[in-house]
Amino acid sequence: MAEQPYGLIATFDTASGVYHAAETVRDAGYKNWDCITPYPVHGLDKAMGLKRSLVPVFSLAGGIGGVIAGVGLIYFTAAIDYKLILAGRPFFSPIPAIPVIVELGIALSAFSAVAGMIVLCRFPMLYHPVLKSDRIISALDDKYLIVIEACDPMFSPTRTKDLLEKLGGLDVKELEA
Amino acid sequence: MSSNVEISASTQAILAEVNPASNPRPVLVLNDRSHAWITEKVCGIIEGKTPLWWWVCFAVSCSIAGCSVIGFTYLVSTGVGVWGHASPANWAWDIINFVFWVGIAHAGTLISAILCLTRQNWRTSINRTAEAMTIFSIACAGLFPALHVGRVWLAVLPGYLFPAPNANGIWPNFRSALEWDVFAVNTYGSVSLVFWYVGMIPDLGVLRDRFFKRGDKLRSGIYGFFAMGWRGSARHWVHHEMAYLLLAGIGTLMVVSVCSIVSFDFATSLIPGWHTTIFPPYFVSGAIFSGFAMVLTILLPMRAIFKFEDFITAYHIDCLCKITLVMGTLVGYAYLMEFIIAWYGANPNEGFTFVNRTFGLYDWAYWIMFSCNVITPQFFWFKKVRSNFAFIFVLTIFINIGMWFERFVIIVTSLARDYLPSSWGYYSPSIVEILTYFGTFGVFSMLFLLFFRFLPIIPMSEVKTVTLQADVHGGKHS
Numbered sequence: 001m002a003e004q005p006y007g008l009i010a011t012f013d014t015a016s017g018v019y020h021a022a023e024t025v026r027d028a029g030y031k032n033w034d035c036i037t038p039y040p041v042h043g044l045d046k047a048m049g050l051k052r053s054l055v056p057v058f059s060l061a062g063g064i065g066g067v068i069a070g071v072g073l074i075y076f077t078a079a080i081d082y083k084l085i086l087a088g089r090p091f092f093s094p095i096p097a098i099p100v101i102v103e104l105g106i107a108l109s110a111f112s113a114v115a116g117m118i119v120l121c122r123f124p125m126l127y128h129p130v131l132k133s134d135r136i137i138s139a140l141d142d143k144y145l146i147v148i149e150a151c152d153p154m155f156s157p158t159r160t161k162d163l164l165e166k167l168g169g170l171d172v173k174e175l176e177a
Numbered sequence: 178m179s180s181n182v183e184i185s186a187s188t189q190a191i192l193a194e195v196n197p198a199s200n201p202r203p204v205l206v207l208n209d210r211s212h213a214w215i216t217e218k219v220c221g222i223i224e225g226k227t228p229l230w231w232w233v234c235f236a237v238s239c240s241i242a243g244c245s246v247i248g249f250t251y252l253v254s255t256g257v258g259v260w261g262h263a264s265p266a267n268w269a270w271d272i273i274n275f276v277f278w279v280g281i282a283h284a285g286t287l288i289s290a291i292l293c294l295t296r297q298n299w300r301t302s303i304n305r306t307a308e309a310m311t312i313f314s315i316a317c318a319g320l321f322p323a324l325h326v327g328r329v330w331l332a333v334l335p336g337y338l339f340p341a342p343n344a345n346g347i348w349p350n351f352r353s354a355l356e357w358d359v360f361a362v363n364t365y366g367s368v369s370l371v372f373w374y375v376g377m378i379p380d381l382g383v384l385r386d387r388f389f390k391r392g393d394k395l396r397s398g399i400y401g402f403f404a405m406g407w408r409g410s411a412r413h414w415v416h417h418e419m420a421y422l423l424l425a426g427i428g429t430l431m432v433v434s435v436c437s438i439v440s441f442d443f444a445t446s447l448i449p450g451w452h453t454t455i456f457p458p459y460f461v462s463g464a465i466f467s468g469f470a471m472v473l474t475i476l477l478p479m480r481a482i483f484k485f486e487d488f489i490t491a492y493h494i495d496c497l498c499k500i501t502l503v504m505g506t507l508v509g510y511a512y513l514m515e516f517i518i519a520w521y522g523a524n525p526n527e528g529f530t531f532v533n534r535t536f537g538l539y540d541w542a543y544w545i546m547f548s549c550n551v552i553t554p555q556f557f558w559f560k561k562v563r564s565n566f567a568f569i570f571v572l573t574i575f576i577n578i579g580m581w582f583e584r585f586v587i588i589v590t591s592l593a594r595d596y597l598p599s600s601w602g603y604y605s606p607s608i609v610e611i612l613t614y615f616g617t618f619g620v621f622s623m624l625f626l627l628f629f630r631f632l633p634i635i636p637m638s639e640v641k642t643v644t645l646q647a648d649v650h651g652g653k654h655s
Contacts, residue, residue, distance in 0.1 A: 035411040036410055038409055039379070044411050044649075045415045055423060056419065077351070081348065084347060086350070089352075099354075099360065100351060102434055103364040106431050106434070110428075116416070117416045118405070124406050137390055140216075140382055140408075
C-alpha cells in the first residue's frame with residue numbers, strides 16, 4: 001500500500017548542528033516538525049520557537065485543589081459529620097489544620113504537574129512513526145534528528161529535502177507513516 | 178581578537194598585581210567520555226549477566242530482611258506487648274527507627290530538589306541513586322507506624338491511621354501530630370516516587386529500544402510500558418523539563434515540611450526536652466546530615482563496584498563531604514543551643530532533662546551520639562580527609578550510628594525521666610525490636626540491589642547535558 005510518508009527525517013551529529021538547523025527551519029516557517037534529541041539541548045526550545053510549557057497551570061490548579069481538599073476533609077470530619085467536643089475548643093480551627101492542608105497541597109500539585117506533562121505530551125503514545133524508525137536507538141544515544149511532517153503546509157518532498165541537506169542533515173530520507 | 182577579550186593596559190597591570198586565581202568550572206564527566214560511552218556504560222549493567230556478587234549480596238540481604246518478617250509476624254500475631262515498651266517509655270524503637278529512616282530519606286530529596294533549583298550540576302550523576310535511597314528508606318520507615326498499631330488491618334479501616342470513621346463513626350483527630358505524620362509521610366513517599374519516575378522516563382525509553390534491538394520483546398515491552406512512548410521529542414522535553422523543575426520546587430517545600438511535621442510529634446507534646454521550638458529546624462538539619470552520610474555510604478562502594486569514577490568524580494565526593502560538614506556542624510550547634518535554652522528558660526524540669534541526658538542513666542547513649550555527630554564531621558574540614566575514600570566511608574558509618582542514637586537519646590531519656598519521679602523507669606528493647614530493626618537494613622539493601630540490577634542507576638540524559646559536547650555554543654555562552 002503506497003501510503004503518503006509521514007515526513008522527512010534527517011540526522012545530525014552534533015548538538016550545535018541540530019540547534020542551528022532548528023533555527024533555520026523555524027525561520028523558514030515550518031510548523032509541524034520536531035527535533036529528537038537524547039537529552040534536553042539547552043536553548044533548543046527557543047531555537048524551535050516553542051512556547052513555554054503549560055505544565056505550571058496544571059500544577060497550580062492541583063495545588064489549589066489540594067488545599068481545598070485539605071480544608072474540606074478536616075472541616076467535614078470535625079465540624080459537620082461528627083462534632084466532637086474536645087475541651088471546649090472550636091470544632092474547626094485553621095491552625096492545627098495547616099500541616100495536613102500543606103501536605104495535601106504539595107501532593108496534589110506534584111501529581112498534577114506530572115499529569116499535566118502526560119496530557120500535554122499525549123502519553124502514553126505507544127505508536128509513532130519515529131519510534132518505528134531504526135534511527136530512534138541512536139537518537140536516544142548520541143545523535144540528533146529533525147523530522148518535518150508531510151502534513152505541514154510548507155512541506156514539499158524536494159524543497160524540504162534540499163533544505164535539510166543544505167543545513168547539514170545526513171541521510172535525509174522519507175519516514176514511513 | 179574580539180572586543181570583550183581585549184584588556185586595557187591598566188587592567189592588565191592590576192591583574193598582574195593581584196594575580197587572580199583561575200577558577201575553572203569543574204569537569205563533571207572525566208576523560209571526555211562520549212555520549213555513546215555513557216549509554217553503553219549504564220545500560221551495560223542492566224543488559225549484562227547477573228554477576229555472582231549480586232546473588233551473594235541478594236541472598237544475604239534477603240536473610241537479613243527475614244528478621245523483620247519474623248519480628249513483625251510475631252508482633253502482629255501476639256500483640257505489641259512483645260516489644261520492650263512499658264510505662265513510662267511507651268514509645269521507643271518504633272518511633273526511633275521511623276525517624277531514623279525518614280531522616281535518611283531527606284538527603285535524596287535535597288540532592289534531587291534543592292540542588293536542582295540551585296543549579297548544582299554535579300547532582301546529575303548521583304541524583305537517581307539518592308532518590309532511590311529516599312524511596313527505599315521511606316518504605317522502611319513506613320513499616321514502623323503501620324505495624325506499631327498491632328492489628329495492622331485496622332490501620333486503614335476503621336481509620337487508626339488513615340481518615341476513615343471507626344465503629345462509632347468518629348474520625349481521626351486532626352489536632353494530633355500523629356495524624357499529620359500520616360499525611361506528611363504518604364505525601365513524601367508518593368511524591369518522591371513520582372519524581373524518581375519522571376526523571377527516569379527518558380532512560381527507560383533508551384532501554385526499551387536497546388532491548389528491542391536485541392530481540393528481547395518481554396523486557397522491551399516492560400520498559401516500553403513505563404517509558405509511555407518516550408521518543409526524545411523536543412516538544413516533549415519542554416514539558417518534561419518544566420514538570421521536573423516544578424517537582425524540584427515542590428520537593429524543596431516538601432523536604433522542609435516533612436521532617437518539621439515529624440518533629441511536631443515531639444514538639445507539640447509537653448514532655449521536657451521535647452517541647453521546644455528548635456525542633457523543626459533541628460530535625461531537618463539532622464535528617465539531611467544523616468541522609469548525606471548514607472548517600473556516601475552507598476555511593477562509595479557503588480562507584481568502586483561499577484567503576485563509575487568518570488561519573489562520580491573526586492569532586493562529587495568532595496561536595497558531598499562539605500555538605501555533610503555543614504549539616505553536622507548545624508546539628509552540633511542545635512545540641513549546644515538546647516542546653517543554653519534549657520538554662521535560660523529557667524524551667525527546672527527542662528534543666529534536669531538535659532543534665533540527665535548528659536550524665537544520667539543513658540549518658541553512654543548521649544556520648545555516643547555526641548562524638549559521632551559532632552566530632553566525626555569535623556574531619557571533613559581537611560582536604561586530605563575528603564579525598565581519602567576509605568576513611569570517608571568509615572566516618573559515614575559513624576555518622577549513621579550517631580544519628581540513630583540521637584533519636585534514641587531524644588525519645589528515651591525524656592520519657593524515662595519525666596515530671597514524676599514515682600513513674601520513672603528504665604527502658605531496654607526486647608529481642609523482637611532488635612531483630613525487626615536489624616531486618617529493615619536487609620529490606621533496604623535488597624531494594625537497592627534490585628535497583629542496581631534492573632534500572633538505570635545513572636541518569637543518562639541528565640549526565641549528557643553536563644558534558645562538553647552538549648554545549649551548543651562550544652563553550653562560548655554569552
